[in-house]
Amino acid sequence: MLCLTLTGKDCTESISQYIQHKTSVQMVELRVDLLKCINKGQIQKLTEAISIPKILTCRRVRDGGSYFGSERARARLLNSLLDLGFSYIDIEEDVKRPDLEKTAHEYNVKIIRSFHDLEGVPKDLFTKIVKLRRRGDVAKVAVTPKSINDVLLLFKVKHELREIEDKVVIGMGDYGIPTRILYKLTGSLFTFCSPDGTPAASGHLSPEIMHGLYHADSVNDDTGIYGIIGNPVMHTSSPKIHNPAFRRIGLNAIYVPFLVDDVRGFFQLAELLSIKGFSVTVPHKQQVLPYLGKISREVKLIGSCNTVVRYNNLWKGMNTDFYGFLKPIQEELDAQRIRKAVVIGAGGAARSVVWALRNYYCKVVILNRTIEKAKKLALETGSEWGGLTDIDKMDHADLIVQTTSAGMPPLENVNPIETYQFSGRELVFDLVYKPKNTLFLEKAKLAGCKLIYGMDMLVAQGVLQFEAFTGFTYPQDL
Secondary structure (H helix, E strand, O other): OEEEEEOOOOHHHHHHHHHHHOOOOOEEEEEHHHOOOOOHHHHHHHHHHOOOOEEEEOOEHHHOOOEOOOHHHHHHHHHHHHHHOOOEEEEEOOOOOHHHHHHHHHOOOEEEEEEEOOOOOOOOHHHHHHHHHHHOOEEEEEEOOOOHHHHHHHHHHHHHOOOOOOEEEEEOOOOOHHHHHOHHHHOOOOEEEOOOOOOOOOOOOOHHHHHHHOOHHHOOOOOEEEEEEEOOOOOOOHHHHHHHHHHHOOOOEEEEEEEOOOHHHHHHHHHHHOOOEEEEOOOOOOOOHHHOOEEOHHHHHHOOOOEEEEEOOEEEEEOOHHHHHHHHHHHHHHOOOOOEEEEEOOOHHHHHHHHHHHOOOOEEEEEOOOHHHHHHHHHHHOOEEEOOOOHHHHOOOOEEEEOOOOOOOOOOOOOOOOOOOOOOOOEEEEOOOOOOOOHHHHHHHHOOOEEEOHHHHHHHHHHHHHHHHHOOOOOOOO
16 A cells, blocks of 8 residues: 655645545545644544545654654553544554553454664564564665665565564655555555655655656556666656557556665665666666676777666666667667767766767867876777866867766756857767756857757667567557
8 A cells, every 4th residue: 555644734735635645545544733723523524534444643853743742742642542432552662651552452443563764774673573573564664775785674674574564664755755655565564655846755766756757556566676886876767758658558567766885785675576678877887897797899999888678587687778779869870970989987877978989980079177087088989088177179160069967956956168269160968867957068058069868868778668668569659
């Protein structure tokens, strides 16, 4: 089930939130600590207006909530609301209020015993879940993973504690996003979401995303798991390319973002979840190479991989960036209107771009903040090199390609070649796709240059990835 945490400042607003999202969720949580004024009559109207199961929660500040009062007053408040038709009450692990528990059971309200860690993941996580279940009807842990190995531990809960059916395992923050989307694979009964724009906790996604984009409530043991790894990665638009296409062709599959700090840890997670394929973005396009059993000609040539597929019990690496980059400029290349190209950056994306251009016999100049990295790539590809201040090397460029993270948050105010004056004749390509218009592109546009946006390449390479993942042609109407 998807549980909508109501974040309205009053019961009327909370009811409106439920009405707006009721087709996407199967449960709601009333956070009375978020209400500006707690009125039992108004709360009764809310419980009568919402027919699906309801959780009663009053979260303390130290657990990520807004309640500042005493424990005695909080227990008295919760006790007074138990006769209003709630299905569950959330009581933290350290709370010892036998009278509250007794009243809850008198009204057939099940007790969720919860543990919150806003700083990390406790080493005794499994033991905590066992103890929580002994003291309540449902054991709930909401912890804060700080690495992909922490995420791996959360997904191990389903197998290690399979005898405990009634549990909820939540990873907060960006690392925890996969545990929210793939909550059934942690063994959770349900997961939480919040109305768009008002997240009740770190990592909460909206019902539109959880149900509309991911169909998280439809995941089962037969669902094929795909994803994207990177650091950062939560800005990615790739799920919007793959998930609608999976549904359009009737494939039981899901594509999820994974924030990854350690590639080895992710491959362990991939084995645990039987992940079938994944996209690779910065900074892991070269770091994945030692873990691949088979690589394509492009990966061998470029030394960079952006697509990994499980192939005959081996991981096969491919590079769709190579062809995705070429597609928007193919006409210009075929007409030989691109003879000199300048590539800004020398990372994994730049490698694909440089090799693709050299494959068309273009003269390429690589400019990078760290000149040694530019020189290394240039020597491998037969190109010229320089630093970002070597603007004179850009003279008479037909194509300028920006491959760095400049323009992406938190670097949205950065233009890597700020001192360069566009002539207006250049074709300008920025691989950054969010935001669409970077400072680099804005300056080129003012000079009259023709622009190519990062989304053009993202979609082109994503379509190729989809076909590599599934063996099906990407639905053209999408």
